[in-house]
Amino acid sequence: MPDRTDRASFVVLLLLVAIPWSVQTFSRGGGTTFVFAWGLFNTAPPNATYIWDFFFVYTQGLPGYIYAWPLSVCCYLGAVVSGFVGLVFGREDPRVTGGLLVVAGVAQLSLARDFSVQPYRTAWPLGTFAFLVVAWWLYWPAAKRRFQQVWS
Incomplete structure (x- = not known):
């Protein structure tokens, strides 16, 4: 029987879009910036910038x-598509879905690390933690079974 994403797992996968992937703080009165899949939300002054505008307009x-x-974001969207295919068609390779989540988490860690080396700035990579937990909790058991099937 092929591995597949069930509804609850797919909802958890979708909920990753609602949490800030990185929280960036500025110690010199700059407020806080929350990095989401869809864009940035700044607290000082309060405003939102969509990812498209950030990269192509401003x-x-x-x-x-x-x-x-x-x-x-691209890796996360790939994981969502993979999970959707598993949910709807029952054909999913959990190594792909979980692997894309791990790569997305590593990318967010890289963003936070490089942001934090700048003076008076700190970044907290919440997305890295969330992606790795979801990959481990939802996809690692099925991926491990697949690896064992290939190597046995």
């Missing part, structure tokens, strides 16, 4: 580490 000459954000 910003030029971005530092290289910022590109970890859209990479993690």
Whole structure:
């Protein structure tokens, strides 16, 4: 029987879009920035910037580490598509879904690390933790079975 994502697992996968993937704080009165899949929310002054606008309208000459954000979004969307295929068609390779979540988590860790080396800034990679927990909790058992089938 092929592995597949059930409804509850798919809902958990979708809920990752609702949590901030990174929380960036500025110690010199700059407030806090919450990085989501869809964009940024700044607290000082309160405003939201969608990811499309951030990359294609408002910003030029971005530092290289910022590109970890859209990479993690693409990996997350790939995991959602893989989970959806598993839910609807019953055909999913959990190594793909879980692997994409792990790559998205590593990309978010890279973003937070490189943001934090700048003076007066700190980033908390909540998305890394969330992606790794979901990959381990939902997809690792099935992926482990698949690995064992291949190597036995």
